[in-house]
Each structure stands twice: as structure tokens, then as C-alpha cells.
Amino acid sequence: MGDVAAQLFHSYLPASEAFLHVLLSGLRRFVPEILAWNIENGDRFPARRVLQLSVCRLTPRWAARQVWRCAGIDRELEQALSRCRARLLHAHFGDCAVRALGARKRIPLVSSFYGRDITVLPRDPAWRRRYRRLFSRGDLFLAEGPAMAERMETAGAPPERIRIQRLGVEIPLLPRRAAREEVVVLFCARLTEKKGFPYALRAFAKAAGGDPRLRLRVIAGGDEAAIEEARRTAGDLGVGERVSVERFVPYGLLWDALADADLFLHPSVTARDGDGEGGAPTVLMMASASGLPVVSSRHADIPQVVRDGVTGFLLPERDVDGLAQSIGALARDPALRRGMGGAGRAHIEAEFDVRKVAAALEDLYHDLAGAS
Numbered sequence: 001m002g003d004v005a006a007q008l009f010h011s012y013l014p015a016s017e018a019f020l021h022v023l024l025s026g027l028r029r030f031v032p033e034i035l036a037w038n039i040e041n042g043d044r045f046p047a048r049r050v051l052q053l054s055v056c057r058l059t060p061r062w063a064a065r066q067v068w069r070c071a072g073i074d075r076e077l078e079q080a081l082s083r084c085r086a087r088l089l090h091a092h093f094g095d096c097a098v099r100a101l102g103a104r105k106r107i108p109l110v111s112s113f114y115g116r117d118i119t120v121l122p123r124d125p126a127w128r129r130r131y132r133r134l135f136s137r138g139d140l141f142l143a144e145g146p147a148m149a150e151r152m153e154t155a156g157a158p159p160e161r162i163r164i165q166r167l168g169v170e171i172p173l174l175p176r177r178a179a180r181e182e183v184v185v186l187f188c189a190r191l192t193e194k195k196g197f198p199y200a201l202r203a204f205a206k207a208a209g210g211d212p213r214l215r216l217r218v219i220a221g222g223d224e225a226a227i228e229e230a231r232r233t234a235g236d237l238g239v240g241e242r243v244s245v246e247r248f249v250p251y252g253l254l255w256d257a258l259a260d261a262d263l264f265l266h267p268s269v270t271a272r273d274g275d276g277e278g279g280a281p282t283v284l285m286m287a288s289a290s291g292l293p294v295v296s297s298r299h300a301d302i303p304q305v306v307r308d309g310v311t312g313f314l315l316p317e318r319d320v321d322g323l324a325q326s327i328g329a330l331a332r333d334p335a336l337r338r339g340m341g342g343a344g345r346a347h348i349e350a351e352f353d354v355r356k357v358a359a360a361l362e363d364l365y366h367d368l369a370g371a372s
Contacts, residue, residue: 142164219248
């Protein structure tokens with residue numbers, strides 16, 4: 001049995017965080033033990049054991065700041081770490097790492113940041129104080145790419161303890177797409193402001209006006225009201241019959257959707273409250289790994305995943321005309337789609353293969369656990 005690296009989450013929802021599925025299955029020297037306050041779909045994802053911690057009621061004052069107020073929660077987490085004989089605790093999201101500080105005792109604490117925890121929370125004076133404590137006591141702080149690392153350093157993380165730790169994806173077999181007349185554009189994301197869906201839809205409508213073959217498939221996360229609003233907006237733009245909007249599909253079916261598409265669209269933006277991707281959406285890596293060219297934005301660490309002009313096109317945030325032109329160029333030129341898609345797959349194989357990512361993470365764990 002390998003050493004245990006306990007993984008701490010607010011919510012263990014691997015269906016919406018596909019990289020956890022492949023990353024945890026890729027760990028070999030360290031056996032992952034999952035600790036979380038909320039668990040869904042745990043039976044579908046590999047881990048030695050998934051332990052649900054007590055769910056604590058939020059008081060209104062603290063709920064707005066996403067902090068738990070619950071007597072004994074530190075003791076419960078400490079006991080859970082002792083029972084599984086963890087040699088290292090990896091907390092996912094900065095606010096979760098803050099919660100772990102009082103419980104991890106003598107084992108190393110690794111903190112991963114992903115988005116809102118580094119783009120929005122440091123604007124709050126109370127969170128700046130909490131992060132100062134985390135940055136002074138935590139052992140290692142992981143960023144998906146250089147843009148996120150810079151944000152973390154600005155928030156106060158000591159640069160000598162920041163490491164770039166890429167997220168990874170599986171590299172699938174490439175099924176042959178059936179020849180057809182229509183060109184399918186795929187958009188897959190939660191319908192939150194930072195995902196840029198309104199700009200994606202407007203750009204598609206503009207491109208579709210000059211190409212009757214274009215179709216847009218939207219796989220969306222969000223409540224029913226948001227999904228209905230997306231359908232209404234497509235109708236208002238005159239492309240309602242050429243746009244399908246459906247709810248999130250399971251991880252395996254998402255690969256099928258990627259295999260059935262011709263190009264991938266995901267123009268992330270900085271939201272009005274400052275929220276952003278932090279790093280780069282995992283689904284962009286999946287799209288390139290499946291051989292799709294990507295149309296996205298120069299936002300956060302997306303340029304690390306999508307190489308502009310090589311594996312896809314990157315536009316300024318909210319550039320509807322530029323997005324539409326890029327969609328149109330790819331729709332008109334199958335050879336361009338094949339060339340960019342092949343280059344994208346090669347880039348993901350070289351830099352984001354989950355086997356390499358997991359090995360690099362294990363090396364970090366080994367260094368810290370050995371030092372402790």
C-alpha cells in the first residue's frame with residue numbers, strides 16, 4: 001500500500017470536474033483518500049475511500065463569505081486524517097485550504113487554486129487576512145499556469161513556494177467522424193458570466209448568417225431558467241432551429257459529443273465581479289485531445305492550452321466579430337480544421353497527458369512527505 005495523500009474538497013463532484021477522475025486514477029505511489037463535506041457520484045470515480053465530513057449550517061454573516069462556522073469541525077478533520085494515516089493533505093480551492101489550516105497538524109499542506117478563490121476572494125479584506133495566514137503557514141501552492149501563479153503572488157503567496165502544476169486529461173482514441181454536410185460547433189460550460197456564453201451565441205448567429213451548414217450544440221450547466229433563457233436568446237437571434245441546448249452529460253458521453261463535433265467554442269471572459277477562469281477550463285484540453293480546433297479567448301492561462309493560429313484561434317474577450325470570423329474560417333476549410341485539430345492533440349499529448357501530470361504531482365508529494 002502506498003503513502004496516503006488525503007484530498008480535501010468542499011464538494012466531491014467529479015462529474016463536473018473531469019480531471020479528478022483521471023488524475024486520481026493516475027496516482028500510483030500515493031493512494032488518494034477523499035475527504036469532503038458534500039459527495040455526489042463518488043461511486044463512479046476511483047479512490048480508495050471517500051469520507052463525508054459533517055455538513056455544518058452556515059450563518060448568514062459567514063455564508064456570504066463562503067466560510068464554515070461549526071464547532072468541532074477542525075477536530076473532525078484532524079481525526080479523519082489520523083484514521084487514514086495521511087502523510088500529506090492536498091486542499092482543493094484556497095478557501096478550503098484556509099479551513100484545513102487548524103486541522104492538518106504536522107503533515108504538509110498543499111493548496112490548489114482554481115478560479116474564484118484567487119480572482120475574487122482576495123478583494124475582500126477579511127479574505128486577504130485569511131490568505132496571509134495560509135500563505136505564511138502552507139507548504140506549497142499550486143497554480144495551473146503562469147497567469148494564475150502571478151495572481152497568487154500578487155495575493156501574497158511566497159513565490160518560492162508556488163509551483164506550476166498542470167491539470168491533465170486522458171488522450172482518447174480518435175474515432176473517425178462520419179462525412180456530412182453540416183458543421184457542428186460545440187459549446188460546453190456552466191452558464192455563468194465568466195464562460196462567455198452570450199458572446200459565443202452572438203458570434204455563432206453572425207457566422208451562421210453566411211453559412212447554412214452551421215449548427216451549434218450547447219451542453220450547459222445551470223438551472224432550468226438559465227437553460228430556457230439560452231433557448232429564448234437563440235430564437236431572438238434568429239438561430240433557434242440551429243441551436244440545441246441540453247443539460248450536462250456524464251463524463252464518458254462528453255467524449256462522444258466531442259467526437260461528433262467539428263470545432264469547439266469557449267470564449268471565457270472576466271466577469272463584472274472580477275471572477276475569471278484562474279487557469280484554463282479542463283474541457284479545452286479535452287477538446288484539443290479529441291482533435292478539435294478551438295475558438296477561445298486570450299484569458300487567464302488559456303494561451304497555455306490553445307496555441308493561437310496553431311491549434312485554434314484566440315480573440316480578445318467579448319470580440320464577437322473576431323469569434324464569428326474564426327468560426328467561419330474553420331467552417332469553410334476542412335483542411336484547416338484537420339491541421340489545427342492534429343496540432344492541438346499533439347500539444348495536449350506533450351504537455352497535458354494525465355500520466356505525466358500525475359507523475360509530476362507525485363514527485364511534489366514525495367518531496368514534501370519525505371521532508372516531513
